[in-house]
Amino acid sequence: MIAPRAMLSKAAPLLAVAGLLGIWQVAALILNTDSFPSALDGIRAIPAILGDRGDLINILASLRRMAIGLSLAVMLAIPLGLMMGRSRAVASFFNPLLMVIYPVPKAALMPVIMLWLGVGDISKTLVIFLGVSLPIIYHSFQGAKAVEEKMLWSGAAMGMSAAQRMLRIVLPAALPEILTGCRTGLVLALITMVTSEMIARQSGAGNILFNALDMAQYDTVFAMIIIIGAMGIILDAAFERLRGRLVKWSEPRFDIPMSFA
Amino acid sequence: MKVLPLRPEVKPGSASAPAAAMPMIEIDHVSQTFQTSGRQSHLAISDISLVIEDGAFVAILGPSGCGKSTLLYIVGGFVNPTEGVAKLKGTAITGPGPDRGPVFQEFALFPWKNVLGNVIYGLRQQGVPRAEAEAQGRRLIDMVGLKGFENFYPKELSGGMKQRVAIARTLAYRPAVLLMDEPFGALDAHTRTRLQNDLLNIWERDRKTVLFVTHSVDEAVFLSDKVVVMTRAPGRIKQIVEIDLPRPRRRAELLLDPRYQKYVVDIERLIDDTGIDELHP
Numbered sequence: 001m002i003a004p005r006a007m008l009s010k011a012a013p014l015l016a017v018a019g020l021l022g023i024w025q026v027a028a029l030i031l032n033t034d035s036f037p038s039a040l041d042g043i044r045a046i047p048a049i050l051g052d053r054g055d056l057i058n059i060l061a062s063l064r065r066m067a068i069g070l071s072l073a074v075m076l077a078i079p080l081g082l083m084m085g086r087s088r089a090v091a092s093f094f095n096p097l098l099m100v101i102y103p104v105p106k107a108a109l110m111p112v113i114m115l116w117l118g119v120g121d122i123s124k125t126l127v128i129f130l131g132v133s134l135p136i137i138y139h140s141f142q143g144a145k146a147v148e149e150k151m152l153w154s155g156a157a158m159g160m161s162a163a164q165r166m167l168r169i170v171l172p173a174a175l176p177e178i179l180t181g182c183r184t185g186l187v188l189a190l191i192t193m194v195t196s197e198m199i200a201r202q203s204g205a206g207n208i209l210f211n212a213l214d215m216a217q218y219d220t221v222f223a224m225i226i227i228i229g230a231m232g233i234i235l236d237a238a239f240e241r242l243r244g245r246l247v248k249w250s251e252p253r254f255d256i257p258m259s260f261a
Numbered sequence: 262m263k264v265l266p267l268r269p270e271v272k273p274g275s276a277s278a279p280a281a282a283m284p285m286i287e288i289d290h291v292s293q294t295f296q297t298s299g300r301q302s303h304l305a306i307s308d309i310s311l312v313i314e315d316g317a318f319v320a321i322l323g324p325s326g327c328g329k330s331t332l333l334y335i336v337g338g339f340v341n342p343t344e345g346v347a348k349l350k351g352t353a354i355t356g357p358g359p360d361r362g363p364v365f366q367e368f369a370l371f372p373w374k375n376v377l378g379n380v381i382y383g384l385r386q387q388g389v390p391r392a393e394a395e396a397q398g399r400r401l402i403d404m405v406g407l408k409g410f411e412n413f414y415p416k417e418l419s420g421g422m423k424q425r426v427a428i429a430r431t432l433a434y435r436p437a438v439l440l441m442d443e444p445f446g447a448l449d450a451h452t453r454t455r456l457q458n459d460l461l462n463i464w465e466r467d468r469k470t471v472l473f474v475t476h477s478v479d480e481a482v483f484l485s486d487k488v489v490v491m492t493r494a495p496g497r498i499k500q501i502v503e504i505d506l507p508r509p510r511r512r513a514e515l516l517l518d519p520r521y522q523k524y525v526v527d528i529e530r531l532i533d534d535t536g537i538d539e540l541h542p
Contacts, residue, residue, distance in 0.1 A: 150369035153339050156357035158383035158434060172373045249373045249414045 035218055042222035049223055055208055059227070062193055062204040065121055069128025070189045077133045077185075078178055081140025082170055091141070098137065106131040107195040119200040124193070131192035132185040139181025143174025176247040186239055190232050205231075283351055285438060285470045286313040286336055291345035293331050304495035305331045308345070311489060311498065315437075316468040320481035323491030324532065329474045330442050332496070336472060337363050337440050349438070359383065362436030366443040368423040370415040376402060376426050377411040383434035401429040406459060421452035428460070438470045445480070457483060458512060465509050478532070482506075482524045483515060490531050500531055 021039045028038035049055045084091040106127050117123045147170050155165045171178075197206025205228055212220035244251070288311040295303045306328035313319050321329045334340040335347050338357040347354045349361065370379050377398050384394035402411055405425040415423055424444055431439065445453040457480060464471060475481050481488045482504055490499045504524055506515065515521045 148367065148369055150363075150365045150367050151371065153337070153357065153363060154365070154369045154371075154430075155386075156339070157337065157359060157361060157363050157431075157436075158386045159359045160386060164386075169371070172371070175373070247373075249416065 034216070037219040037222055041219045042226060045217075045219040045223035046226060049208065049220065049227065058203050058208055059205045061121075062197065062206070063231075065125045065196075065204070066128055066189045066193045069125045069192075070132050070185060072125075073129050073132040073136055073185060073189075074182060077136035077181075078140045078171075081137040081178075081181075082144040082166065082174060084137070085141040085144025085147075085174070086166065086170060098134065101130075102134055106192055107199060110196055110199045114200055119202050124196040124200060124204070127196045128189050128192045132189045135184040135188065136178070136181040139184070140174060140178045143177030143181075144170050146177070147173045176250045179243045179247060183236065183239055183243065186235055187232060190228070190235065194228060283315075284312045285315040285317070285350060286311075286472070287348040287351075288312075288332070288336070289346050289348065291332070291335060291342045291347055293328065293335065293340065294343045307495040307497050309496070309498055310345075311501075313470060313472065315470055317487060318464060318471045318473065318485045319487045319489060320473045320475055320485040321489045321491065322475060322478065322481045322528065322532070323496060324493055325476055326494050327491045328494060328496030329476075329491055333363075333440050333442050333472055333474050336438070337361050339363075359387065359434050360436055361438045361440055362431035362434065363440045363442065364424070364427050364431050364444045366446045368415070368420075368427045370423055370426055370430070372415045375412050375414050376407060376418070379415070379426055380429045380433050382430060387434060398429075398433060401433055402426075404432075404463060405429045419452075420448050421456060424448065424456060425459075428463075432463070436469070438472065441471060441473045443474050443476070446475070453480075454512065460484070461510060478525050478528050482521060482528065483510065483512065488524075488528060490528060499534075502528060502531075 021043075024039040024042075028036050028041075080094065084094055109130065110123070110127055113123045113126055117126065151173060152165050152169055155169045160168065193204070194206040194209070197204035198210055201207050201210060205224065209221060209224040209228070212218075212224060288309055291309045292307050293305045295305055297303050309332060321332060323329045331340060335342050336349075336354065338354045338361065341355075371382060374382060377395065380401055381389075381391075381394040381398040384397060385391065389397070399411065402408060405428055407422060407425050407429070410418070410422065415426070418426065428444070445456050448456065461484060471484075473481070473484060485504050488502045488504060490502065491497065492499045502524065506518070506521060506524075
């Protein structure tokens with residue numbers, strides 16, 4: 001027997017989604033224009049996309065670029081951020097560089113990158129890598145900077161070298177903050193992925209979306225938006241599960257979740 | 262009250278008699294200056310010399326900001342003195358090492374490790390096989406009164422329990438010297454008393470050398486063989502008071518003992534003087 005309160009909190013996200021679709025449906029029926037298909041039309045177009053071999057290959061190619069860009073960013077950004085957080089010299093060397101890159105929309109670099117590296121996978125992966133790196137560097141930096149000095153002293157007294165302390169104290173102590181950066185990075189990777197495919201229209205989920213727009217297949221456009229949104233939600237929820245398991249030791253006992261996990 | 266010279270004679274019958282030729286810790290004309298954010302230099306401690314024999318329980322007592330923790334950090338090797346030298350068994354201290362185990366007021370536990378994981382961390386670091394480390398760890402956890410809490414994470418423990426874990430974690434790798442930096446300062450009075458009693462019981466078993474920083478006169482007198490009273494900043498040694506009370510010490514008996522009461526009153530007066538010195542130099 002589930003308590004009514006627990007049932008309500010389980011059902012709340014579904015109710016919210018149903019409500020949103022309901023508003024969309026009603027608005028589309030009232031407006032009644034070709035460029036705003038109803039929610040049902042949008043949803044009805046989804047199986048056609050997912051059933052099409054070409055479209056599936058496109059979407060998988062997008063996901064692959066996203067995974068490679070994100071993995072490269074994680075591998076480089078975490079060590080760099082941690083070193084910046086523990087060494088004033090490293091921080092003052094990289095800080096100006098990062099501050100220059102920070103406000104530039106990474107998609108704005110796409111034309112230059114395309115000019116040099118072409119419109120293929122390398123350019124798009126590079127843009128994803130650039131878009132994702134900064135939040136991960138920033139959060140790793142913050143996490144490493146906040147590590148208690150006395151914790152490191154305790155490690156040093158046990159005979160740990162500087163490198164061991166970095167790997168076995170700074171990294172785990174900063175992990176909750178690092179993973180917060182990675183979560184932001186994951187969603188940014190999806191955003192940059194679609195943006196890069198809008199600019200370099202050659203393959204990918206963004207390409208399907210904008211081809212459909214060009215051909216005035218508006219139900220496909222909306223179906224694609226739903227698919228991309230769902231990918232984001234699923235990836236985020238999966239990541240939150242993983243994160244929750246990795247940093248269970250740091251979570252407060254009563255927490256309001258901010259995810260679909 | 263007996264006021265000792267800076268280099269006291271070894272007490273007859275003390276555990277340290279064979280090592281009498283070589284004191285455990287020698288602090289030789291140590292001064293420490295810090296650069297403050299305003300590019301000014303702040304003299305934290307000034308020209309401190311102190312000898313600590315093997316197996317002695319020594320309290321460093323002083324008002325806050327007198328640099329007593331700095332002195333402890335210098336012995337720990339966490340801070341290098343601006344002037345002078347600190348030696349451990351005759352060798353100059355150049356950095357931290359497992360021969361000196363710190364216990365901090367902030368506990369500084371590893372929050373991603375459970376109680377057992379924290380306690381065996383140093384043993385694992387030294388290459389002790391897991392099974393053996395865990396067996397030793399469980400014994401220590403039992404000794405500090407936390408049996409049954411092996412799988413708890415630090416966030417699930419109270420302050421007193423956290424400090425028990427920190428003490429067990431440090432005892433685990435068997436340092437020759439325990440460096441305790443106001444270890445009970447963040448605890449409530451009741452917990453503090455219990456931990457003092459337990460610390461004494463543990464210490465009376467193996468008589469490690471202990472350097473114990475505190476600003477509580479009661480605590481210093483109750484625990485120590487020797488109380489080093491420091492002045493306000495810049496910290497200098499005002500006086501060293503030997504506490505000649507029998508061991509094992511029991512709080513209930515001691516509180517009624519006029520000798521104990523006299524030590525407390527005399528040292529409080531010394532600290533008061535320190536304050537007046539500051540106001541009327």
